[in-house]
Amino acid sequence: MSRTIDVRQERIKRHGFSGRFVHWTVALSTVVLVISGLGQLPLFKRYFVDTLPGLGWTSDFGVTLQLHYFAAAALTLAVVYHVIFHSLRREFDIVPRRGDLKESYQIIKAMFGRGEEPDSDKYLAEQRVAYAFIGGAILLVIATGYLKAVKNLPGVELSYWLLWTTTTLHNLAMFLIIMGIGGHLAAFLIKENRALLPGMFTGRVSLAYARERHCLWCEGLGLSGRSGSASDPDAGGREGAAAGGAAMASPGQTGDSRAA
Amino acid sequence: MKREEDPTMGSISRRDFLKRSMGAGLAGGVILTGMDKVALASTGEPVGTFIDLTKCDGCPGKDTPACVAGCRTANQHKFPEPAVENIADYWPQKKHEDWTDKKGLTTRLTPYNWTFVQKVKVEHEGAVHEVSLPRRCMHCDNPPCVKVCPFSAQEKKPEGPVVIDDELCFGGAKCRDVCPWGIPARQAGVGLYLKLAPQLAGGGAMYKCDLCYDRLEQGKLPACIEACPNEAMQIGEQSEMLEAAKARATETDGYVYGEKENGGTSTFYVSPVPFEKVHKALMEQKQQQENPQAPGFPGMPVNAENFLESTNGLAISLLVAPLAGMVGAGAAAYRTMKGQGQEEPPPISSGDTEHEQEVEAGDE
Known part of the structure; x- marks a missing residue:
């Protein structure tokens, strides 16, 4: 050879295993959360999605809400695992650093043939920024989601202001997460980034x-x-x-x- | 009119209610603020209502029962006024809910009719009872309509009434789907969705009884209660109303509805016949209607389950999840860190799988 x-x-x-476990648990649970969350709006009956084979359950609020709780538990487990695991190991490679926005701009410019891409650490500056964006939205969706779950318990009445704020922020966070996922997947339209793909499968x-x-x-x-x-x-x-x-x-x- | 007494508090007329409220002073859930005025106290117990079906006769001889007429008059300023002439269908569906040409309908719940009286004949213990049932929102203790609204367009007021903000409502009608009685009624062509993407999303706004919250704030009785000629309906502190209902049931050998249904409500019916039989009769009546699927004709399902009950059973998983994540992360971190300090091979492997060297490194 x-x-x-x-x-x-x-x-x-x-x-390692932990990184991939967290990534795929977050990915899968988030997809389930988005689908079951959209089912709470409600959309699937109106747009006949529930008439498609095997998708009759999508317009059942009881089923989609229970699915939402299960997926929320999985997402929370993965996020807590992620934060604790890397904090104990003092691994903060993906935490945004000063100048990351500017460096991200340079990287994107370089992808279009303008200028040279700056040297990168384990993660590109744009990856650290994306992590902060998606991570922040996920923390927001979890915090507001927990409050919404508490609110559903008998005898718990939030003030209307808190109820409305929680609901609106939860919906906003969902929107941001969908945008984040879109951006994350769109990154692989760029050839230079595709070499990273095997990392999340084989490590x-x-x-x-x-x-x-x-x-x-x-x-x-x-x-x-x-x-x-x-x-x-x-x-x-x-x-x-x-x-x-x-x-x-x-x-x-x-x-x-x-x-x- | 002859007033029947009950062992605990007697029947509460409007006048009695006002007097008693005055006696209760500021600590009460409902207080008297002046002659003939009732006001809500934010710190007091929520209000409840007691509907005595042994007194309600459905106002025979009148075109419209007094409570229904009173409600329609008092609340007409809250009724929807579609701004568009040709209300679009709920794309891609070929339908929309428009009650504007049925504004005069008083035999079911609609966006323009927030209470109505059902009449059934029920055989019980050898006698046939004709029961008239004033129907409206039950103002539940743990209202799923409020809690699952995707936009928080509904509110359970601290004073008890459940109120819809029709300017925030998107008209998805989820509240109607999770209500055991399907109470909220939808009107297309009004509401927030018109300002966003009316051709693609949204269905209008939902409307229902708000227990005349604006009147309560002004120190007035709900219009239906004020209008009832038989004093078949009462309002007061919720616990007091439940006691009154139970006492009346004991007195008449009757049955109470609303205490346990949907996890508890603030509306208590007392009937001389079991509500299972009432519900059965109502469902038979509904099946005989021109369109049995049409909304606005509720049954009286006994012990109706709250939509959130099964979901709340899963809430424990949300408590366990972060704990499991903490324990798992601690164990994994310990396992991967305990070998630190020893010489380890580099985190490199050959593409030749036969000779690949598995190394724990990188982020683990």
Whole structure:
């Protein structure tokens, strides 16, 4: 096997089980929540969706509300797991940083051939911004959703102002989440981003891609970054290890690249 | 008119009610603020009503029962006024709910008729009873119509009445679907949806009895109660009304409706016949109507379940979920961190699966 092919086939671990568990639990529960939530509006009977084979349940408010509760529990579990797990491990790679909006603009410009894309850490600046947007909307939907669930209990009467505010913010959060999901999926229309897709399935992405686009991350792991991979992957790895890097890699993540 | 007494408080006439309210002072749920004036106290107990079916005779000889006529007169300023001449269908459906050409209808609930009187003949213990039933919103304790409204266009007032804000209502009619009695009535061509995408979404606005909340605020009785010539309807503190209903049921060997239905309501009926038989008779009557599916002709299902009961049973899952997430995250973090400090292979693997090296690294 030639060295070039070898390098291209090498993959770097980007997401562990916890990351993928959280991502897919959030994704699946959110889809169920959006569908069952829209069913509360109510839409499915009016637009004949419930006449489609197997979708008769969509116009049953009892069924869709119970589904909403189950999915809400799954979403909450995943979000709490995510926050606690990464806080304990002190992994904050995806938390937005100062200058991320400006850097996101540069990245988007570079995608259209204008200017050079800045070096990125484990996550692109635009990914950190997107995380904050979707994460904020999810926290809002959970907080207002819990209040709505409490309100449904017998004997609980919220003041009308609080009831209306909660309902309106919940609806707004749903709208923001749908927009966020749309933006998240639309990102994969751009070819450069597609190399990240395997990461959420297998946990791994191409090492060559990571070195090219997430060179600060690679350097933080002690692997070669963009400049190193251009000539000798090994050389970059040693330099990167010395340089440190911004990624908050846990101990044990550093080491020599098998690309050597 | 001869007034029947009950063992606990006697029958409460309008005059008695006002006197008693005065005696209760500011602490009461309903207070007297002046001669012939009743006002709601925000800190008091919610109001309830007691409808004595042993007294209601449906106003024989009148075109319209007095309570219905009184309600229509008092509330006509709240009735919908569609601004558009040709009300569009609920696309893609080929229909819409328009009651404007039936404004005079008084034999069912419509956006223009918030109470009506049903009449059934029921055989009970060898005798046939003709029962007249004034029907309107029950003003439930845990009203699913209020709680599941997607836009919070309904409110359970602290004083008890359930009120719809027709300027905020989108007319999806979900409130009618989750109401055991299907009380709210829809009128197309009015409401917020006209300002957004009337061809695509929204159905109008919902209308129903609000227990004459505006009149209560002004210190007046609900119009139906004020109009009843038989004093068959009373209003007072909810618990007091329930006591009155139970006492009347004991006195007449009758039956109470509204205490347990839908998780509890603030409207208590007392009937000389079991409500199971009343409900059966009403459903038979409904089936004989030209369009049995048409809304606005409620039954009296005994022990009707609250729509939220089954869902509230799942609320525990919302308590368990964050705890499970915390425990799971703690365990996972501990498992992945306990080996830290030891030398580990790099987070790199070959594309050759036979020789792939699985390494716990990255974000775990």
